[in-house]
Amino acid sequence: MIIITDKRNEQDNRFIGSQTKNNKYPRLIQAISVIAVILAFVLLINSQNQIQNDTILKEIDSSEHGQGNSDKLTEYDLDQLGQQFLNQNDTKQAIRIYTFLHYQYPDNLKYLNSLAYSYFVSGDYKNAFLSFEKSLQLDNNNEFTLFYTGLCYIQQQDNQNAEKFFKKTLNINSKHEGALLNLGNLIYGEKERENYQEKSAYYYMKCIESNQKNKECLYKMGILHFNRKSHYKAIKFFKLILDVDPQHPLANCSLGDTYLELKQNYEALIYYKTCVELINQEQQQKELIQYYKKILQIDPNQPHLKNTLAELYFNSKQYDDAYLFYKQVIKNNPKDQKALLAIIKICEIKNNLSDQIYWLKNLIDIKNQNNDEYIQKLGDLNYEIKNYYEAISWYRQLFNKLKQNYSLALKIAQCYVDIADDHAAELWYLKALAIDQQNLISLENLSQLYYYERKTLQAAKYSQQCLSFHSQSLICNKIQGFLNYDDGHYQEASQNFLMALKQSPYDPQALFSLAQTYEALKQFDKASFFYKKCITVNPIASIYKNLADCLIQLNQIEEAIIMLTKSIQLDSSYQDSYLLLAKLYESKNDEQSSIEIYEKYYQIDPYDAAILLKLAQYYQKENQIEKSIHYYKSLIEINQSYEPAYQAISSLFLQSNKIDQGILYFHQLISQNQYNEFAVAQYKYLTAIKK
Missing domain, CATH: 1.25.40.10 (Tetratricopeptide repeat domain)
Structure with missing residues (x-):
């Protein structure tokens, strides 16, 4: 560590020594002054440390690039700074410093071991191992190096060599706790080894002899005896841990387990409850769940524990278990709103709509059907599972309270559309329109309903009303286009369909209708263009045939033949394409190809007399x-x-x-x-x- 001398300057002395005349609180002012000086001094030391550290790192950087003067860097300061970085867990800078020191002093075991240790702490076990190996070449009897080499072998999963190096460590220091503990653990992990429990216990006990407060070894001995059903010996070791650390969660948990096996439930409960309190402080949900369940197993008449377990399962996203415990909570208290809300949330997460509906109904019963949000949710859920009549019932119940809610009227109308009750749907769309005269959905759906019912005057009325408010409406532009087309107003129809396509450039219905309109206007090039575009989104046989008709008008016979062939490939039963294709071959005087097509047509329609006569002749x-x-x-x-x-x-x-x-x-x-x-x-x- 870099030492900074504790010398105050004259200004500091004057500040401390100065006394304000006529001051009402001289002691308070003096105390504040002293504190201010101490804070300033601490800041000064820290800033000087930082400046000094930065200077050292810059010098190292310059030396690494062959530009600095390494003589400026004192060996002591570098070592102290390296230790400081290790204490701060800044292994990157520690490695940098000790790499530099090792380069400067390659035979110095201390710096090489510090470098190896820095690598080990950083998780770079490969470089740590290589550095410890180099250290052993300098001194093969170094306790520190031997122990950490053993730890490196554990990281490499080479337990045989790890054990060998821990034993070498013990040859130098027979009381080395780390070597004793790790040897015990290695042997205990090899279940196939003969007498592995006795051999591991030997090392654990040796460790305890050296340090009777070694909690890890005490715990391992307790577990050994627990597994061997030596419960009272296990209790002895677990309690020895609590003598050292009463707040040790594992010891409390293990004591609970041991007393539970001895069927001493009262004692088990005491330790489990302590364990739960300790684990809860550390927020280890998995362990909490485990021990709460054990408490519940001993004393099942604790409903609050079921609630706690349900919450723990929910927070750890174990929704099936949470669902089971929340159901138990509700069984004990059917009006537990918090549990009902949680169980509804679980059903929502798991997309279990039927159960969601069931529990929402229970919640509404508790709330006496006053919660609008739950009623709307029930309507939405029933609609989602296509239980339309039930959905209508909930929506109407809510609409009776909220008569100006046009969105509810729209939901009810949509339900009636889905059950094909167009008359009821019409009435509810009109209700929504009465609430909001510019409502786009109502206007669009009324236009569609009336058009498909062949009520052209009403369809025209609502589609025009819609376009006066919403000129970009895709649906109403199409409806208006259909009406104009049906009336023979092809130019106006084309404008409607073009406006629809501005909103949805690949709407198949608008594309097809526009192509038909241009065909009616005898603008066959435009019709062909839009039929082709329609085919890209909706490739069906009839559109290929319509496209072929336009191509024939444009005298593009070969391309028309290709389109008709594709039409037949898409739908081998589409008769119109066969007839037109056969006629095209006839027009080209290709009688054989024409007859082949007529024969295929005959397989589809064997009762067409004209085709039969043609084939017979x-x-x-x-x-x-x-x-x-x-x-x-x-x-x-x-x-x-x-x-x-x-x-x-x-x-x-x-x-x-x-x-x-x-x-x-x-x-x-x-x-x-x-x-x-x-x-x-x-x-x-x-x-x-x-x-």
């Missing part, structure tokens, strides 16, 4: 008789009086020399129409040939 032309007959037969199944099908089938059978089948179908045709001259003539001719 195509395969007849291609001389694929079986396929052609198949489709003509399908036509007859749809329309038994369709004569061309009978004629075609008969001709096809004759073409393949199947005269009997040909005669059969001419006969069926005649039965359908006996005045068909061609059929009668063919039937007679074929019958004659057959004979």
Whole structure:
């Protein structure tokens, strides 16, 4: 430590010695003066210490960079400063100083050990171990170095070498308490070692012989005897600790455990209660819970303990246990509002909505249904679990008290929307609007309700009223756009949809409706743009088909084919895309591709007569008789009086020399129409040939 001489300057002496004339309180003034001088002196010493320390550190820094003069730094001052930093737990600066000292005096064991110790205290066990190893090379019989090398081996989990070095320490000093304690602990931890308890006890007892007040060794001996069921011997050692330190929590806890095993509940309670008081001061919740439960086990008729345990579990976020104990508290006192609030909070944390509702109802019963917050919460919770009628009941109960609360009216309206009672929803939206004529939600929802009910005048009224107050409303701009579109006012509709998209640029409904509007205006380039944008957020088959329609109008046939193909990939049952795609192939004179698409369409709709005739005629032309007959037969199944099908089938059978089948179908045709001259003539001719 740097010594600063205790010399007062003349000014200080004059200050202390001066006396104020005519002073009413000379002793008080003198006392204040003395205190002021002492404080000034302390500040002076501290500031001088700081200046001196800063100077030393700067010199070290300069020397480390080869710029300073290390001769200016006295060995004594450096060592004292290093010790000061260690005492202040400033290991970083201590390491810096002792590294410097070791560099200057490499053979000085004291500085090397101080450096190693600084590393050890800082948690840098690797460098600590290396430094202690270097120290042992200088002196392999140094008690301090041997002991701390043993501790380093413990950090490396090398218990064998640790034990070896602790024994070397004891060879030098047989009463070294740290070595004895650590040896006892190492051996006790090796359960597989023969007689490990007796061997560890040997070292603990040796330590106690050296120092009868060594609390750690006394405690270890107490635990050894407790585990061996030597309860009275255990009590002896635990009480010896209390003779040294009556406030020792572990000793009190262990005495409680020991007396509990002996079924001496009264004594156990005394020590447990002391233990709880001590642990509570240190705020160790886990241990508190453990011992409160033991107290409750001995004396279950202490309801306040259940409350305490519930709070401890709650504070340590063990919500399941807290829930169980709060339920016991409420069982003892159903009107315990604090416990009810806590249990409701637990249900909220665990998102257990049904239990939350149950306990809130209990709380409301206590409060005689006067707490608006709880009633609203019950409405919200029932709504969340889709118990809409129950939610309406709670909301209406509160609305009867707060008749000007439009948000409650909106909640009730939404409940009715969710149960598809549009009439009731309409009434409650109108109530909300009566409270607040500019209420956006009411205006928007009324506009939607009336539009979907085909009440266009009311829908127009409320959507326009909404837009007069809220011109940016997404919903009402869309409703107004739908109304204008339905009335054929496409230009106005496009403006409404564009305004809606300003609020929500990727609203699929607005994008699709705007594209449809531009298509109706025959602005196919704009329609295509918005259909494509709509596809990015809502890729469905019908939109691809609509886009293809626009592309055809723009004579972009190849791209239209791609869009229709994607449409079919998305929805293989969407018929319109098949028909349009087949027609596009026909327009390109690609008859084969067209027929392939018609065949796929036939798998979806086997009753489309026009497509069946097209397929039958195509395969007849291609001389694929079986396929052609198949489709003509399908036509007859749809329309038994369709004569061309009978004629075609008969001709096809004759073409393949199947005269009997040909005669059969001419006969069926005649039965359908006996005045068909061609059929009668063919039937007679074929019958004659057959004979």
